Amino acid sequence: MYVAVKGGERAIENAHAWLAEERRGDPSVQELSLDQIREQLALAVNRVMAEGSLYDPDLAALAIKQARGDLIEAIFLIRAYRTTLPRFGASAPIDTGAMACDRRISATFKDLPGGQILGPTFDYTHRLLDFKLAADGEVPEAPMRAAEADDVPHVTDFLNREGLIEEAPQDDTPPPDLTREPLEMPADHALRLQALTRADEGFTLGLAYSTQRGYARNHAFVGELRIGSVPVELDIPELGFAVEIGEITVTECETVNQFKGSKTEPPQFTRGYGLVFGQTERKAISMALVDRALRWEELGEDFVGAPAQDTEFVLYHADNIQATGFLEHIKLPHYVDFQAELELVRKLRRDAGARDMQEAAE
Amino acid sequence: MSDTSTDTARRKAWMGQLAKAPHGRVAALLDQAVDRPAFTWLRAPEIGSTMVRGRAGGTGAPFNLGEMTITRCALTLADGTVGHAYLQGRRKSDAEAAALVDALMQTDLAATVESAVLAPLAEETKAAKAARAAKAAATKVDFFTMVRGED
Structure with missing residues (x-):
């Protein structure tokens, strides 16, 4: 016998009212403003933009506030908002070679044109709690040094000159878009990159780590990691030319991987690629490692049964909004x-x- | 022909400059320089998104990186000049000011607007970029080799 049940409206309303009160916390403590979140929790904002797949720091700050700091909930809010926006075309591919770099390091070449620029990094900090931050501290302005107007070329360009690394030849095939067509297998490289750039950071990190520990080992070096701003150019149909509509900060990681050669390819270095919105270094490196692992088929490598090689497994489980939606639904009646x-x-x-x-x- | 392409290049440059100006800055400079002319909306400011693309390996085939919010609008001055604006974020008042500047730059007021709005904007953008680049340069590693035992 099926019995239809209704009810719970009052309980739900009251639960939401209490949620709002708990979100605000102790009213004698000053309320957090969106500007404070955007400026002072910038890396949380960056993660929400990257995995929410929408670049808008103010909206990401709002989502973090509304979600009480639960970043997956904030990403969910951004994804939901994104679907309400009309789409005004697609940008020209950004040119990361022309990036104004805040940070640019290479683990493979010590002396490279443009130099090793550390930027605002946690690296080399002692990871000791800084109790000065617990008190309101004025921060002195960071030191400056005359910047040379040198080009900062991609590291892979040097290896390309010797033919020691596979090329990424330019090609202008319009890419598939998983926000418009459901993600289906087999997924080509462009679709895999789109899925990985918005994938959950923790999941991507875990998979990348598994490749380092020996599950589909491909011995990655960070050929280059760069963080900085790039202009975004959009073609304006009514004007008949393209204009720069703004600048975004992105993190790019190119790995250089050992490759003994296969039936189809000569011995050479191969590449993994990570490109993510915002200053999101851990995610970009993870993305590059997983990207490389997923390329086993086109490079003629063996499938060794490692999770990071299994495109279907990786792409269908990497999205934290799909995952949390299905996981959390089991708590509902x-x-x-x-x-x-x-x-x-x-x-x-x-x-x-x-x-x-x-x-x-x- | 060469005139048209120079005009296009100039317009492209100023539209880019207006789009990248900080929130409220174009409006402030414009209002200092001239009285806002009357206009009618050809397309009232609207918010949407655009899909930002990257290239695999930095140089290869394009892929979809994610969207960004944008605001666009178009307006017509009394003399029929059309101004457009396309800019990052959800910024309707900035889009209106940018479209007005775009329109005025095609009129007799171009020289005034250029010196009172575009020139200071260019200076400010240059200074902000230089400060950031200088901070990055200060974190550049100077390697030096330690004296080795075998020498």
Whole structure:
């Protein structure tokens, strides 16, 4: 028998009212402004923009405030908002070679044109809690030094000159878009990169780590990691030319990977690529490692059964909004489903009991 | 022909400059320089998104990196000149000011607007970029080789 149940409206309303109160916290403590979140929790804002797949620091700050700092919930809010926006075309591909670099390092070449620029990094800090931050501290302005107007070429360009690394030849095929067409296998390289750049940071990090520990090992060096701003250019149909509509900060990681050669390819270095919105270094490096692992087929490598090589496994489980949606739905009422399970288990036990009685009698 | 392409290049440059100006800055400079002319909306400011693309390996085939919010509008001055604005973020008042400057730059007021709006904007952008580049340059590593034992 199916019994329709209604109710809970009042409980839900009151729960939401209490949520709002808890979100605000102790009213004697000053309220957090969106400007404060955007400026002082910038890396959280960057993660929400990257995985929310929408570059807008003010909206990401709002989402973080609304979500009480739960970044996956904030990403969910951004994804939902994104779907309400009309789409005014697609930009020209950004030119990361022309980036105004805040940070640019290479783990493969010490002396490279443009130099090793550390930028505002946590690297080389002692990871000791800084109690000065607990008190309101004025920060002195960072030191400056005359900047040379040198080009900062991509590291892979040097290796390309010797033919030691595979090329990434320019090609202008319009890419597939998983926000318009459902993600389906087989996924080409462009689709994999789109899925990875918005993938959950933790999941991507775990998979990348697994390749370093030996599951589809491809021995990655960070050929180059760069963070900085690039202009975004959009073609304006009514004007007949393209204009720069703004600048975004991105993190790019290019790995250089050992490759012994295969049936189809000569021994050379191969590449993994990570490009992510904002200053999101851990994610960009992880993306590059996973990108490289997923390229086993086109490079003629063996499938060794590692999770990071399995495109379907990686892409279908990398999206934290899909994952959390399905995971969290199991806490919602399943009264009828469970009632059926309960009936079934009771019946099985009755049948088993009857069988035992019969066997004992025989 | 060469005139048209120079005009296009100039317009492209100023539209880019207006789009990248900080919030409220174009409006402030414009209002200092001239009285805002009357106009009618050809397309009232609207907010949308554009898909930002990257290239695999930095140079290869394009892929979709993610969207960014943008605001666009178009307006017509009394003399029929049309001004457009396309800029990052959800900034309707900035889009209006940028479209007005775009329109005025095609009129007799171009020289005034150029010196009172575009020139200071260019200076400010240059200074901000230089300060950031100088901070980055201060974190550039100077390697030096330690004296080795075998010498």
